[in-house]
Amino acid sequence: MADASVESAKRAAAIQAVADHFDPSASHVGIGSGTTIVYVVEAIKAKSTNPNIRFVPTGYQSRQVIVQAGLTPIAFDSLPEQVMLDVAFDGADEVDEDLNCIKGGGACLFQEKLVAERAKKFVCVADYRKKQSRLLTNWPTIPIEVAPIAVPTVLHSLRVLGSPSPKLRTTLLEKSGPLKTDQDFFIIDAPFPSLLIEADMASGKGKGDGSDGTWEVTKIAQAIKELTGVLEVGIFSGLNGVDAESVRAKSGGRTVVTGGQKPVAVYFGLQDGTVELRVAKA
Numbered sequence: 058m059a060d061a062s063v064e065s066a067k068r069a070a071a072i073q074a075v076a077d078h079f080d081p082s083a084s085h086v087g088i089g090s091g092t093t094i095v096y097v098v099e100a101i102k103a104k105s106t107n108p109n110i111r112f113v114p115t116g117y118q119s120r121q122v123i124v125q126a127g128l129t130p131i132a133f134d135s136l137p138e139q140v141m142l143d144v145a146f147d148g149a150d151e152v153d154e155d156l157n158c159i160k161g162g163g164a165c166l167f168q169e170k171l172v173a174e175r176a177k178k179f180v181c182v183a184d185y186r187k188k189q190s191r192l193l194t195n196w197p198t199i200p201i202e203v204a205p206i207a208v209p210t211v212l213h214s215l216r217v218l219g220s221p222s223p224k225l226r227t228t229l230l231e232k233s234g235p236l237k238t239d240q241d242f243f244i245i246d247a248p249f250p251s252l253l254i255e256a257d258m259a260s261g262k263g264k265g266d267g268s269d270g271t272w273e274v275t276k277i278a279q280a281i282k283e284l285t286g287v288l289e290v291g292i293f294s295g296l297n298g299v300d301a302e303s304v305r306a307k308s309g310g311r312t313v314v315t316g317g318q319k320p321v322a323v324y325f326g327l328q329d330g331t332v333e334l335r336v337a338k339a
């Protein structure tokens with residue numbers, strides 16, 4: 058059963074995030090997946106006056122939420138090539154102090170990453186349980202979307218990378234979510250020791266490349282993504298949309314930046330009813 062304090066924390070954070078980042082004159086808005094996003098859509102619906110806005114879902118559940126609110130969905134692959142989303146909102150399973158996120162608790166990470174990277178700014182909304190200083194503190198595992206035929210080899214490779222007991226997801230987590238993804242792939246949940254951020258490497262807390270048992274957020278995401286059979290990894294790290302755009306602009310548009318996965322802002326609903334904001338460092 059939903060915990061009332063958690064639910065009101067999600068709602069408070071959603072209302073604040075939408076007040077700060079949803080512009081009713083926007084033309085395209087990304088909508089993530091999960092339970093928190095329902096409150097975001099509720100707040101958007103209350104503020105939206107423009108019938109021409111198109112909402113881009115991150116999967117089946119997300120599309121249902123958009124349609125049930127009476128808003129108009131548009132499929133990600135129907136977006137004209139030049140169109141960027143004005144903003145994308147999504148939940149997260151855990152967020153560290155550099156705004157790196159773990160996502161995929163609801164098995165939607167692949168489309169969530171496509172949508173986040175397509176947005177000029179990506180904004181996360183979460184309750185207090187998700188607010189941590191390092192990833193893999195409270196949320197135990199990295200969700201990884203894998204082709205069914207590759208599950209045994211990816212499980213083996215994850216153990217080689219240092220995950221003590223990666224497991225194929227065969228039961229629902231506490232939240233609702235399919236065991237097969239919208240792509241008909243599987244999810245492996247891989248535990249690792251809590252992940253280092255750049256400041257930890259600078260202060261000598263570990264090499265962060267797995268050689269001493271420590272992994273830095275982006276390095277483990279890259280190492281897992283390189284495994285054949287892995288479609289996507291539920292770590293959102295690297296650049297945020299604003300920084301990615303400035304890198305592209307400086308190269309005259311010739312650099313394809315894989316990134317823009319990180320939120321520019323995360324709104325945490327707290328237990329006392331207030332909302333705490335974490336923003337990207339300047």
Ligand SMILES: O=C(CO)[C@H](O)[C@H](O)COP(=O)(O)O
Pocket residue numbers: 089090091092093094147148149150159160161162163164165166169232
């Ligand atoms: O990544 C996700 C789904 O794959 C969700 O955004 C994440 O799990 C947060 O969900 P909730 O808002 O229900 O806590």
